[in-house]
Amino acid sequence: MRAKQLKLIWFDPLLSDNESDRSQSLVQAVRYHLENYGLAFAHCADMDSVYQEAMVSIAASKMQDVRALVLLNADFAQNCAVAHYLRAVAPGVCLVARTPDYKEQTLMHALQSGVDAYFSGTVSPYFLSTLLFSRMRAAGLALPSSTQAEARPMPDYGWCFAEQAWAIVSPDGKRVRLTSSERGFILTIVQQPDMCASHDVLIDHLWPDTQNAKEGGRERMNVMMSRLRQKFKRKGLELPIRALHGNGYMFYGPFLEQRYS
Missing domain, CATH: 3.40.50.2300 (Response regulator)
Structure with missing residues (x-):
């Protein structure tokens, strides 16, 4: 049934x-x-x-x-x-x-x-x-x-940054190191009031000095997301970021703010 x-x-x-x-x-x-x-x-x-x-x-x-x-x-x-x-x-x-x-x-x-x-x-x-x-x-x-x-209960604690946000730590303690672009990408998302960032906001933060950033920015973010997923997968983790149907990206799950140690 x-x-x-x-x-x-x-x-x-x-x-x-x-x-x-x-x-x-x-x-x-x-x-x-x-x-x-x-x-x-x-x-x-x-x-x-x-x-x-x-x-x-x-x-x-x-x-x-x-x-x-x-x-x-x-x-x-x-x-x-x-x-x-x-x-x-x-x-x-x-x-x-x-x-x-x-x-x-x-x-x-x-x-x-x-x-x-x-x-x-x-x-x-x-x-x-x-x-x-x-x-x-x-x-x-x-x-x-x-x-x-x-099957996948929400933890009592959340994701957090480490090493001055050059790494992100999962709720079960697994650490994923980030490149400068990946760091800026995730930081920009979680610093938004609802942890949702539009494509334009992300592009402005990641590539502010690039004249044609908006033309190729979405493609660059898609490549970055693909690499991030693979990086998290190698650690046995699911990337806690979701695409929002053409609007941007959202951090999914509990996040411990302002922890950069």
């Missing part, structure tokens, strides 16, 4: 905007992490899509399979309206919403609409994943027992 696939509804109108690299990067990063735990994603770019997704699940008597809904919309009023509706039709769903600020009136409005947890401003993919898991646990929503994540 095929294992039941649980669902996460992600409401973010910016996902339909090709120019919204930050929104695209965040959803892709969280998706990489949560799909390991058996959560299927349903992307909704407008309120009608959210309601339709919920009604399909209700009609199929599978609303209990919807474990969480992330309200990433910048329009706080729409977030509250969606939360109020979902709380009525699916009382057990975990609702996490973005708020414009942490003012008491704003948070009261969110909580009264049925929101379980909230955040404001820019957050990292790892923080958002942790927030979702925390609220799902609090609501008694167990995750599937047979998952990729169980």
